[in-house]
Amino acid sequence: MKKMEQRILQYYWKTLAKVLCAGVLITPIAVSAQQSRERPSKADWVKRLDKDGDSKVSKEEFDGPAEHFSQFDTNGDGYVEESEVPDNPPARAGQQGGQRPRGGR
Numbered sequence: 001m002k003k004m005e006q007r008i009l010q011y012y013w014k015t016l017a018k019v020l021c022a023g024v025l026i027t028p029i030a031v032s033a034q035q036s037r038e039r040p041s042k043a044d045w046v047k048r049l050d051k052d053g054d055s056k057v058s059k060e061e062f063d064g065p066a067e068h069f070s071q072f073d074t075n076g077d078g079y080v081e082e083s084e085v086p087d088n089p090p091a092r093a094g095q096q097g098g099q100r101p102r103g104g105r
Helices: 002-036 042-049 066-072
Strands: 056-058 079-081
Touching: 042 056
Parallel strands: none
Antiparallel strands: 056 079
16 A cells, blocks of 8 residues: 555656646746737837827827826826826727726726
């Protein structure tokens, strides 16, 4: 009976080791896939929306809901500059992955 218990334990530990190794190998792949869907940087977000090249986003250039523009335009000057963009700027309108402004649903 003792040999049987040893074999079971060996099988258990070998299986556990395989599972852990698989997790270590798969994790970078999953992280890489997630990063490809991640939100843009603040600078990239402004660059994507800034149609006239003035390094800020006007209401006309903004492609999201008007209430979001108002929440992003913290100084109320009618433009969203890089310093006003949330830490995790939203992805393109209609795409998932963006941070909703505070107070949003």
